[in-house]
Amino acid sequence: KKGQIVRVEKEKYLNSVNYLSVGHPPYYKGLDYIYEDRGEVLDLRVFETGEYALIAWVGIPTAPAWLPTDMLIKSDKLDYERI
Template identity: 90%
Template sequence: SVKKGQIVRVDKEKYLNSINYLSVGHPPFYKGLDYIYEDRGEVLDIRIFETGEYALIAWVGIPTPPAWLPTYMLIKSDKLDYERI
């Protein structure tokens, strides 16, 4: 289980086979989301919804809003040295 403040990445295979990805309707081989697999994000919040446990993830240095993702597809990562502005 992930914790608030933890640094994570998204498991690409689990995400691409999830309803979260399929519901967005991206074209095949879409590269716009590669940062969620390659870069690391910080868990800002954790909530339990009817569909399971989700974490609110903010990616460091990526100009995009935070996103809610199921915790089963998150991979714990090394701590980052940065200051949130």
């Protein structure tokens, strides 16, 4: 639901078309923040391929991304500490 804090399940993402489509080398380290409990659901939509969530990452200066909800893990709290 909107406002929920989530993280991406690493194994599902690394084996998904979403990961393969960006062309990163195997186990690219530049995306490690998506596996932490710091993603916030901004919007939910159902497309022909399934339900997707628009995720923004707290403290990361990057654009939000649409990801399938089946690869998201709900979190109890935001795991982010401003340095």
